[in-house]
Amino acid sequence: xxxVPPWIIAAIFAAAIALGVAISKGWLLDPALTRSxxxxxxxxxxxxxxxxxxxxxxWRVTNPTGNVSGSDVVHVRIDPTSERTVICGWLTxxxxxxxxxxxxxxxxxxxxxxxxxxxxxxxxxxxxxxGNGLNAGCAGLFDQLRPAANAPLSLDGPAVPE
Numbered sequence: 001x002x003x004v005p006p007w008i009i010a011a012i013f014a015a016a017i018a019l020g021v022a023i024s025k026g027w028l029l030d031p032a033l034t035r036s037x038x039x040x041x042x043x044x045x046x047x048x049x050x051x052x053x054x055x056x057x058x059w060r061v062t063n064p065t066g067n068v069s070g071s072d073v074v075h076v077r078i079d080p081t082s083e084r085t086v087i088c089g090w091l092t093x094x095x096x097x098x099x100x101x102x103x104x105x106x107x108x109x110x111x112x113x114x115x116x117x118x119x120x121x122x123x124x125x126x127x128x129x130x131g132n133g134l135n136a137g138c139a140g141l142f143d144q145l146r147p148a149a150n151a152p153l154s155l156d157g158p159a160v161p162e
Contacts (some may be wrong), residue, residue, distance in 0.1 A: 034116040035142035041135035047131035052077045059105035060159035072102040088138040090125040108156030
């Protein structure tokens with residue numbers, strides 16, 4: 001049996017440490033995505049709901065029997081007025097299984113906000129109406145980014161497994 005040279009063991013150990021550092025620093029994240037994080041939910045009153053814009057989208061999921069697709073609408077608000085820009089949104093679960101599939105698709109979709117792209121996983125699936133316990137999910141942007149409150153919005157993403 002041949003003995004492994006010590007420098008190979010040291011090189012593997014150094015590569016493992018470098019990989020660990022890269023993961024912990026977030027260097028291996030999708031560079032096309034703007035840095036953001038989930039910051040919680042916010043109660044949406046009837047008056048606040050008028051600041052949310054509708055964003056229609058087409059969703060696609062795959063399952064063992066084939067592909068399923070449909071369309072739905074989310075409600076999104078951009079608030080650049082605080083120390084950190086916050087983007088909030090909700091999806092009304094009003095179409096039974098179709099809304100559940102749309103929610104699944106949103107968990108891996110991307111929200112385009114002007115020329116920025118963020119993960120749409122913050123968008124909360126809800127069954128309530130504004131002013132009746134509706135809580136929108138919110139994401140905060142890093143790096144002092146300030147898209148306009150009226151920046152163009154769209155959703156995009158690949159088909160996801162059901």
